[in-house]
Amino acid sequence: MTVNFNHKQSAHCENGVVSNLLRFHGLEFDEPMVFGIGSGLFFTYLPFVRVNGIPGVAYRIWPGQIFKRFSDRIGIKIERKKFSNPAKAMDALDQMLDKGQPVGMLTSVFFLDYLPAAYRFHFNAHNIIVFGKENGRYLVSDPVMETTTEISYEDLARARFAKGMPEPSGRMYYPLQVPGEFNTEKALWTGIKQTSDHMTRIPMPLVGTKGMKYLAGRMRKWPERIGDRKAILWLGNLIRMQEEIGTGGAGFRFIYAAFLDQAGQKLNNDKLIDLSKQLTKSGDKLRDFAYYAGRVCKNRKSDTKTFAELGDILEECSQQEQAIFNELYEVSRSK
Structure with missing residues (x-):
């Protein structure tokens, strides 16, 4: 099933996914408002945590926390799931798409074949939305892209279960309930x-x-x-x-x-x-x-x-x- 999904490009993936998902459900919050209400700005230097032998550094909070904080403060009920089995994760995605529910998920940039080769590296915390399926290929709203795109079953499954830190583990999320009023x-x-x-x-x-x-x-x-x-x-x-x-x-x-x-x-x-x-x-x-x-x-x-x-x-x-x-x-x- 394919829904009428309004894709908007953004500077940062998690902000963009949240904004685009909420717009589908009738709530208009642009990227800066999502990032600010979700307290996304942070800095940490971790010399004792090495990634490929190099000390870790981050300019934002841990992936997923922007959406969690934003949802708590606006009063949005979110369903979050992770999986140990790729086939079950893809089946769960198909079930939600059959209901007309766009789904946000964590992926590895390396396996997103619609991205130019120069931009594909081993980074496992990239957020995208899958909002439909046509001819066996998944329709994707990737916030860094100007327009929507598509990906195969195999590549999406690889992106959802890439190895490394953090492991996406098939994580997916979507709003269950949005408030009529909020402060x-x-x-x-x-x-x-x-x-x-x-x-x-x-x-x-x-x-x-x-x-x-x-x-x-x-x-x-x-x-x-x-x-x-x-x-x-x-x-x-x-x-x-x-x-x-x-x-x-x-x-x-x-x-x-x-x-x-x-x-x-x-x-x-x-x-x-x-x-x-x-x-x-x-x-x-x-x-x-x-x-x-x-x-x-x-x-x-x-x-x-x-x-x-x-x-x-x-x-x-x-x-x-x-x-x-x-x-x-x-x-x-x-x-």
Whole structure:
């Protein structure tokens, strides 16, 4: 069965899937609102967690949490399932499609054959929507794509059960019930308060703005501590996590700034609008960091930076965001 599904492209997969699923069910929330109410912005540096031998870094909360937090705050009942058997997972998907229910799911980018080869790598937390089936092929709304596309049974099954961390395990999800009424103001302030709290007040040096500062300090010492070759490899992975995987650091700042601007207008709060502009500047600074780091990785001799200078840029971002999210916390905690 194929339904009339309205696909809209987005910057980040989980935000886009949530927004597109809810639109199908009659709720209009764009990507910044989903990301902001769902408290998606975060930062963590995990030197003791290695992926292919490289320390882990994330600019967002764990996959799935944006939808969970957003749903809790708006009052949406979500059905979530995971499977140990690919055939049973595909049968469950077919059953939902037969009912006319589009389904969100976690997949591995590597097995999504509709993506250009250059963009297919082993990343197992990409969200897509399957909304129908025609001639044995599944119809896909992938938020990073301009239009809808399709995929074979075999490739979709592989994408849903790829090995690695995290394992998708056939996970799929969809709204069971959406509210007729909800408290938008409360949801906005709850999302803002949690984000600002987690960015500034978790008493650990590896998370939030403290984590950015900690990484800046470690980065300055990479060449002498681990050697030039490995330092370049680690730096390249950091850029990839920031600019390619799940939108990353700078892109998330721009999305969250758009959320603050919208929230400021809805709540008639000029402070939120001003902080939105400040966060945009932090996003610009992170883009500068990625530009100069990329030149270091490509060994471009002109207009380049040392690892110490790259650490200085990242620490400046940390200081800017510490001030921004401190203000946001003070504004939101009384609401």
